Amino acid sequence: VEGVKVVRTRLGEADENGRRRPEIVPGSEEVIPADAVVVAFGFQASPIPWFEGSSIEVCERNLVKAPEHGRFAFQTTNEKIFAGGDMVRGSDLVVTAIYEGRQAAEGMLDYLGV
Incomplete structure (x- = not known):
């Protein structure tokens, strides 16, 4: 980048x-x-074609696997990609997505060692 x-x-x-x-x-x-770029976008839970080539796993409901309490908060199975909100839990409140976005940002900072 x-x-x-x-x-x-x-x-x-x-x-x-x-x-x-x-x-x-x-x-x-x-x-x-910029040395790094964080892309933020929202979707209904559905796999996106580039997920396959990026090693991002989804569950049987097509939700992205990104645990809140993993090694880094909301880190996907691709260590460089984080997800939260509807992509991880399905349709929910916007305040939940905002909270998870902030938690994912903390996970990103931890991952980057900042």
Whole structure:
């Protein structure tokens, strides 16, 4: 990883429903240097094609195996990938996902020795 490519956006003109959609500001693309990148995303519990090539195990309900009380909190069977929330426990409250995201972040810091 060298960094994260980003662009600035602004709200465009309102459409027929009054909604203003973001548009990219021309010439605003830049790369923010980074040594590591943490990608966070949410899904309904279902295996994603790249799971197989990444050694991420799922249970019979297609939930990602990432125990809260493992070696590092919410670490998957791929030591570099952590998961929490709906991907691990199935549909639940957003506050549970937030809590597990924070616990997974602690697990990541422990894994990185920070």
